[in-house]
Amino acid sequence: MATYRIDPDLTFLGQCSNDDLGALVSVLTHDTKDGKKRWSESLTSTPEYTLFYPDHQKYWTAIGAELQAFGANSLATLTRLNKGVLYRELLTDVCKKLKVNFSKESSIETIELNMLLKVMEKSLAEMTEEALQQLSRDMQLNLSNPTPQLVLMALQAAIRTSGVAALELATLAAISVINTLGGIATIGALFAAQRALTVLAGPIGLTLSSAWLIADITGPAYRVTVPACIIVAYLRQKHLAQQ
Template sequence: MAYREDADLVFFSKLDSDSLNDLVYCLTHDKDGSVRFTEELTYNETYKNHYPDHKKYWELIAAEIQCFGANTFATLLRGGKGVPYKEILIDVCDKMKVNYSKESSTEKIENNLLMKILTDALEKMSPEELKELAESIGVSNINLMTAESLVGIFQAVFRAGGFKSYQLTLIIVNAVLKAIIGRGLSLAGNATLMRTMSILTGPIGWAITGAWTAVDIASPAYRVTIPAVIQVAALRQKHLYEKQAADVNFS
């Protein structure tokens, strides 16, 4: 396993180790908590020497994603290097029937994937659940709105960016990961986000999870690449939001 230069994953170097915890767990453990037979990360000496300080081996984490998304024999021919992240993202989007353009930026394609996940989940919710979700992220004046208009508001919130969009991303990603890898995101230390996540213990969480229990990810590769790509997309949103917030505070 060797990291290939990848402009779409270099932002890992800007993340703290805690932020990378969930992604590392996803790459190294199956849904039942056992270590994956096909992972290579935990065998690396750099990993062994510095775990759990993931920031010190972010390239290895990126390489693990690249290799899971590649054909094993082809990886050997490339000297142990996998494929660029964008190729993996596009493959996942094709699998999930996401509408996107290959010419778009990686961030835009990830947003299309997250929007598809969001829309699929929202369509499973009752009007009451939609209103509860809207209230949880601070959307007001919703009592007279229809389910269709609420879906439109959520989509507009997501596209607008900012903290509400970040909240919405984490709510959806958290529930999806619980459904497909058996555990959600680690958000200790952020009281606002923890309160937001509390709604996932009720019907809203069941609705989002239910939308994913029927997803066919029987392929061992997809069992890794789908949750990994969803987490990378969420991490990118986190990085961009925190960068934006820091720029505002600095100015």
Template sequence: MAYRPDEDLSFLEAVDSKDLDDLVYCLTHDRDGIARITEELTTASEYKEHYPDHKKYWELIAAEIQCFGANTLATMLRGGKGVLYKEVLMDICDKMKVNYNKNSSVEIIESNLLMKILSDAIEKMKPDELKELAISAGIKNTNNITPQAMIGAFQAIFRAGGFTSYKLTVIVVNAVLKALIGRGLSFAGGAALTRTMAILTGPIGWTITGLWTAIDIASPAYRVTIPAVIQVAALRQKQLYAGEPETLAFS
């Protein structure tokens, strides 16, 4: 396992070790908390020496994502190096039928992925759940609120970026991870509106579980790459926007 210089993962160097806990756990353990047989991270000397100070071996963490997202034989031919993160991300988006532009930045493509999950969940919500979600999101007129209206509102938040987009990202990612690996983000509590998170956890859980079942038959590697990419998206948003003042919706 060797790290390929990757501009879309290099930000991990600046992430606090504590915030990397969830990503490292996902790469090294399955949903039942059992150590993954195929992972290589915990066998590395840097991991053994510095764990749990993940920042000191962030390149190994990034390399693990790259290798899980690559074909095993191709990785061997590349001297143990996997594929760049954007390729891993786009592969997942293809499997999950996400509409995206391959020329867009990874931040935008990650938002497209999260919006696909969120949209599918909203489509499954009952009218009373939809109204409660609208209220928690700060929408004034909730009479006859439709799934399309809620999807449009959240799309606008993602497009605007900033702290509110970060909060929405954390809400979605937290619900997805609870469904996929049985635990949410360790830093979700202070960043997201608890009420909104509670409303969305069920519908997103049902949605992602169905997608997971459909995708899982293709390759067991998706059990690692899907939650890993989802967590990278949250970490990226936190690194970019967590320090911004809270001025928009969800306030």
């Protein structure tokens, strides 16, 4: 059973709603492809989960501990007295796996946004010209002849000047990943960025995919930590937008 390490980059989880935390719990405990419980998870056997589920707010530190544990291999976790790695180490490991350009000295939010942009970059590369035009219109990017590169540049420019754009990016990335991995919650209950929801509700939602994740991510731990980090990044942007 994992023990939570005090982590300033995860404390905001204690202020997230049960619906939001439910998305993270689902990724940590169940295989999104077949809905079966992960053999490597320990969260559902904790006293906190047994006592409080589905009131996730009451056991958010146990959720954080499970996330930290997935970020460490079994030997490292054992030598840390069942404590996993801090979120920054987990996130940077995921970014290296996804070949994200980032600086270790950057803030957690900046590293997460770089990761989300990489997710979008890979997804945009799979889109048709018509789908790119629809995405540009729906996201109000004002591109007359959108290409994957131009859309990505427009998104980068938008998030530098707008917290709303950052939330929309996080929403798009999170939903595309969740849809690819099988879906874990109703979009309306979980996601809050209105323009991003408009995009996902239309035909573009069927095109915007993170199917590349299935081919690119090898190893059972990464199949948990990659989508988990994307969801945490979304939850952070939503939390910041509510401040």
